[in-house]
Amino acid sequence: MGAGGGYTRQPDGSVVVALWLPGPHGGERGPVRVLVRAANRARALTRLRNLGLRAVYLRGNAAPPTPDEVTAVLHHPDGLLWRPAPAAEWHLWRPIAALLRPPPPHAAVT
Template sequence: MAAGGFCKLPNGTVVVALNLPSPTAPEGSVRFLVHAHNRARALTRLRNLGLRAVYLRGNAAPPTPDEVTAVLHHPDGLIWRTAPVAGVAAAPDLVQELWHPVRALLRRPAAQT
């Protein structure tokens, strides 16, 4: 089940956060963050990358302030990382996964010769 949300910034732009099924792991999910002029453009950016069935219904999981900061400081304005497993509290001494540019997720494996 995909969860997501958005927040509007003071300059009028939005940051959209979506949890989507992982394209590489059958049971995992990926959290995408997109910075755009409006929600429609944010979803269009994801659809243009091949994620065709992306919709934002409601605001159940808006981006946290740390996530907003991360996406605003990335030159592409489109980042991802593995979403934390729901219901499992992370140990305080574990470091969370860093954010990745979207091209790292969508990169195709090199052809084997």
């Protein structure tokens, strides 16, 4: 999974990493923006890999997190969020578990 993104270092030494990723489940949910807070970039990527996003990597710093994104991830207890991309104003940040669960089955029309 190639990833465009970037990171920013916080005053306490931690980092916030932001990545653009194709959506799970064959991309049927479209691309997503993922935010991760961790002690360093390597640990941020390890957190994502441990969730099953195995081929995640960060090259460069072309799309670092915006101040609003940093605020969102710093105020979330897990420090791991996502939302659809490109994000409309009404798309809220969601916990990563909501991204990783399988999509609901399509209801059969009778």
